[in-house]
Amino acid sequence: MSKTVQFQPTKPRRAVDDIIEQVRVMLDEGTLTPGMKLPSEREFAEQLAVSRNTVREALRMLEVAGLITIKRGATGGAYVVDSNTQAITQSLVDGMTLTKYTLLDIIEARIAIETSAVIKVVENATDDELDELDELVAQSAAIDPQADWEGRLASYFRFHDRLIELSGNPIFPVIARPLHEMANRVSARIGSFAGDVIIQSRHRLMHALHARDAEAAVAELRSYLELLYERWVSRPID
Amino acid sequence: MSKTVQFQPTKPRRAVDDIIEQVRVMLDEGTLTPGMKLPSEREFAEQLAVSRNTVREALRMLEVAGLITIKRGATGGAYVVDSNTQAITQSLVDGMTLTKYTLLDIIEARIAIETSAVIKVVENATDDELDELDELVAQSAAIDPQADWEGRLASYFRFHDRLIELSGNPIFPVIARPLHEMANRVSARIGSFAGDVIIQSRHRLMHALHARDAEAAVAELRSYLELLYERWVSRPID
DNA sequence: TAGGATCCAAAGGTCCAGCCATTGCAGAGG
């Protein structure tokens, strides 16, 4: 049987593309790990046998991709980061300005990920960890939504982020955090609403988690996110 | 109550950052729309009163962000794109690469996303679209897994990708692709197995979809992914 | 000796001027 050949769109191979691929491969292999420092621009250029300008372009690309951060000065240089959440978020924001995604799309994705995560939380989280979540809820409730809506909002998302971390699956946060960032930006522009409703939902959710009742927890989380969406659409972005 | 002030990390403002922000603002305002062409590098440099190198760095960043594509030659230049899904996918792949994960983590995430997607497929897909999926299954079955395992594998993922696209939520494919990419990196190394089992599962899944039976479709997809995992763990990465 | 002021080297930020490589298209030639 003939091999299914697959033609690639003709994109001229640039030196820059080669460089960033080398870095990506090294990251995948573990040759480069978070915290490590790439060579200085001048040294890197020499190693790669390209000009410093070309190296700089490659570094800029890696920076935007969220793989490195660049610091100036004596101890400066390009350092491998340990999370590119910001970059993913920025991509999603860009996607929304290109009118590719709607709020409902975001919410649906959150429901998909977070309900799956919460099931694992019920299975795996220790009681201490659940108490930690209780504490986060209390912190949220202690912030006056009128006086400091942004602070309250940030507190909400700290809860969600932590909840998803407790699932034990490291992939879930990678996906969920950018979605939260997106939701956060929207909420920040809409302004405060119905703080009590959210706190009450949190209490019901925590009750279900403590009772290790996955079904109830999923139901509560889902209805919470759907409520959120209702509020958003009824108060569109200015 | 005191406002929780939030200080931003001190990041020196570079010329490059200014340029990409100008472009982002123009995109947001609608001054720049998909398909439009930015000035040539030389002209752009003059307009911005910066060197051509700086412009090039900015263009590279916008390119990685998925906002423009760059074409060489006579009618070349930087064109605003209408979709940055490719960039988001790449970001997520990078994010997962930076994260310590296991195969089970990937499978769990796939179950979360793909079962949610398939529910929407049952609701939204037309019969013609389902027929299209049937066709993809037939294509998979026609490839000899012994002779061309990579081709068969690629065919499997085409099915999954298309299935998820048919959910109608553009976020789902964006999340699913990186997961497939990560799964693919592993499968390609493991080699062929049990082609018949997979095709049979596909048939059962399609049957459920045609019958618009969401519950059965979800169950089939889930058990398929779990089966996949079983096979993987029993044949660990070399 | 502790504390502060100063100097300096390393590293990124920017610019310049030039040359090469690619590519579409207009015009020449059949």
Next chain:
DNA sequence: CCTCTGCAATGGCTGGACCTTTGGATCCTA
């Protein structure tokens, strides 16, 4: 009318130069 060819526009890349930032080493002083 079609084909070939050369040109000009545009991105790709180089090498060198200079500025700015920044942290640490050094030196001075109380």
